[in-house]
Amino acid sequence: MMANNLKSFNNGYYLADGGLETTIIFHHGIDLNHFAAFELLNDETGKQSLKNYYTPYINVASKYGLNYILETPTWRANPDWMLKLGYTDDAIHPTNKAAISFLRDMITELPGNSPNIVISGCIGPRGDGYIAEKCMTPAESNQYHYEQIKAFADAKADVVTAMTINYSSEAIGIALAAKSLNVPVVISFTVETDGKLPNGETLSDAIEKTDAATDKYVSHFMINCAHPNHFKHVLKDNGQWKSRIRGVRANASQKSHAELNESDTLDAGDKCDLAKEYRELAQLLPDLKIVGGCCGTDSSHVEEICRSLSKHMIN
Numbered sequence: 001m002m003a004n005n006l007k008s009f010n011n012g013y014y015l016a017d018g019g020l021e022t023t024i025i026f027h028h029g030i031d032l033n034h035f036a037a038f039e040l041l042n043d044e045t046g047k048q049s050l051k052n053y054y055t056p057y058i059n060v061a062s063k064y065g066l067n068y069i070l071e072t073p074t075w076r077a078n079p080d081w082m083l084k085l086g087y088t089d090d091a092i093h094p095t096n097k098a099a100i101s102f103l104r105d106m107i108t109e110l111p112g113n114s115p116n117i118v119i120s121g122c123i124g125p126r127g128d129g130y131i132a133e134k135c136m137t138p139a140e141s142n143q144y145h146y147e148q149i150k151a152f153a154d155a156k157a158d159v160v161t162a163m164t165i166n167y168s169s170e171a172i173g174i175a176l177a178a179k180s181l182n183v184p185v186v187i188s189f190t191v192e193t194d195g196k197l198p199n200g201e202t203l204s205d206a207i208e209k210t211d212a213a214t215d216k217y218v219s220h221f222m223i224n225c226a227h228p229n230h231f232k233h234v235l236k237d238n239g240q241w242k243s244r245i246r247g248v249r250a251n252a253s254q255k256s257h258a259e260l261n262e263s264d265t266l267d268a269g270d271k272c273d274l275a276k277e278y279r280e281l282a283q284l285l286p287d288l289k290i291v292g293g294c295c296g297t298d299s300s301h302v303e304e305i306c307r308s309l310s311k312h313m314i315n
Contacts, residue, residue: 009118009159009219009220009246009289009290011067011116012066012067012289013066013067013289013290013291014066014067014068014069014118014247014289014290014291015057015060015061015064015066015067015068015069015115015290015291015292015302015306016057016068016069016071016247016249016290016291016292016293016302017053017054017057017069017071017292017293017299017302018057018249018292018293018294018297018298018299018301018302019251019293019294019295019296019297019298020037020053020071020073020075021035021037021075021295022266022295022296022297023053023298024037024040024049024053026265026266027298028049028052028053030046030049033085034076034081034084034085035075035076036076036077036081036085037050037073037074037075037076038072038073038074038075038076038077038095038096038099039085040073041073041095041098041099041102047102050073050102051106054070054106056298056299057299057302058070058110058114058115058117059299060299060302060303060306061115062113062114062115063303063306064306064310065115066115066306067115067116067117067118068115068116068117068118069117069118069120069161069290069292070103070106070107070117070118070119070120071120071122071161071163072096072099072100072102072103072119072120072121072122072152072157073099073122074095074096074099074121074122074123074124074148075122075123075124075163075164076124077092077095077096077099077148078092078123078124078126078144078145078148079092079126079144079147080126080127081124082095089147092147092148092151093147093148093150093151093154094151095151096121096148096151096152096155097151097152097154097155099121100119100121100151100152100155100156100157101155103119104119107119118158118159119157119158119159120157120158120159120160120161120186121148121149121151121152121155121157121159121160121161122160122161122163123145123148123149123160123161123162123163123174124162124163124164125162125164125165125166125170126141126144126145126170129163129164129166129190129225130164130166130190130198130225130257130258130260130261131166131198131257132166132167132197132198132199135167135169135170135199136169136170136173137169137173138169138172138173138176138213139173140173141169141170141171141172141173141174141177142173142174142176142177142180143173143177144173145162145173145174145177146177146180146181149174149177149178149181149183149185150181152183153178153181153182153183157183158184159183159184159185159186159219160174160178160183160184160185160186161185161186161188161222162174162185162186162187162188163188163222163224163225163249164188164190164224164225165187165188165189165190166189166190166197166198166199167197167198167199167201167206168197168201168205168206168209168210171187171189171206171210171218172209172210172213172214174187175187175210175213175214175217175218176213176214176217178217179214179217184219185217185218185219186218186219186220186221186222186247187210187218187221187222188221188222188223188224188247188249189203189206189207189221189222189223189224190223190224190225190226190257191203191223191226191230191231191234192226192230192256192257193226193230193256194230195230195231195233195234198257202234203223203231203234203241204234204237204239204241204242207221207241207244207245208241211241211244218244220244220245220246220247220287221244221245221246221247222245222246222247222248222249222290223245223247223248223249223250224248224249224250224294225249225250225251225257225294225295226250226251226257226294227250227251227252227253227254227255227269227274227277228248228250228274228277228278228280228281229254229277230254232277232280232281232284235281235284235285236284242284242285243286243287244287245285245287245288246285246287246288246289246290247288247289247290247291247292248278248281248285248288248290248291248292249290249291249292249293249294250274250277250278250281250293250294250297251269251293251294251295251296251297252267252268252269252270252271252274252293252296252297252301253267253268253269253295253296254269255267260295266296267296268296268297268298268301269296269297269301271297271300271301271304272304274293274297274301274304274305275301275304275305275307275308275309276308278291278305278308278309279308279309279312282309282312291305291306291309292305293305
C-alpha cells in the first residue's frame with residue numbers, strides 16, 4: 001500500500017533549498033571533488049559552510065510561514081562515487097548517518113521561531129545525474145542503494161529523497177530498498193529539454209512503472225534539475241499520474257544538461273522569470289506542495305518563488 005506514514009507532508013506547504021553544490025562552488029568558492037558536498041562534513045570549516053548555506057533558506061521558510069525540508073549533503077555518498085573519492089564501502093554507513101546527526105545538531109541551534117523541519121536523507125543516482133548509463137535492474141538498484149538508505153533509517157531520518165533519478169528501474173530499486181527498511185521515500189526524476197527522462201522514458205511512464213512495481217510505496221514524486229520550460233508542456237496531460245507529483249526543484253538556467261556539463265561558469269538564469277514559471281506550474285499541478293530550486297539557484301531565487309506563490313501557498 002502507499003506509504004502513509006509520512007504524515008508531515010500532509011501539513012501545508014514545504015520549502016526546499018536550491019543548488020547546494022553550485023552555490024558552494026561558485027558563491028562560497030569551495031571546490032567539491034566530483035560534486036561531493038558530503039566531504040564538507042569532514043572538518044569544522046566545511047560544516048560552517050554548510051550551515052551558512054542552509055540558514056538563508058530556513059529564514060525564508062520562517063518569513064513565509066512554510067515548513068522546511070532539510071536535505072543532507074549526501075547526493076554523492078553512494079558506493080561508486082565514494083570509491084572515486086578514495087573511500088571504502090565501510091565508510092558509506094557512518095558517513096550518511098553522520099550527515100543526519102549534523103542536521104539534527106544544527107536544528108538545536110536554531111531560534112525558537114524556526115519553521116517545522118523535515119530531515120531528509122538525500123540519495124543521488126549511481127551514475128551521472130544527466131546521463132542514463134550502466135542502467136541497473138530494480139534488484140540491482142535495490143542492492144546498490146540499500147546501505148545508504150539503511151544508514152538513514154538507522155539515523156531515524158524522516159524521509160529519504162532520491163534526487164536527479166534518470167530512469168525508472170533505479171527508482172524502483174530505491175523504493176523497494178526503502179520499503180524493506182520501512183522508511184518513507186520520495187523519488188525526484190530529472191528530464192531533458194523534451195520533457196522525457198534521459199533514457200527516453202516519458203515522465204508518466206516512469207511514475208506509473210514505479211508505482212506499479214512498488215504498490216505505490218513512494219510517498220510522492222518530484223521533478224528536479226530542469227527548467228520549467230523543459231517539462232511544463234508534459235504537465236498539460238490530465239492523467240491520474242500527475243497527481244503523484246507534489247514537488248518541483250527546477251533550474252533557473254534554460255540550458256540543456258549537456259550544455260550545463262560543459263559550462264565553466266554559473267548560469268543563474270532569471271529569478272523573476274523562474275518565479276513566474278512556478279505560478280504556471282502551480283496551476284498545472286494542483287497537488288504541488290514542495291517548492292525549491294536546483295543547479296544555479298540560491299536562496300534569492302527560492303525567495304522570489306515564495307513571493308510569487310505567496311497567495312497560493314496559504315496553510
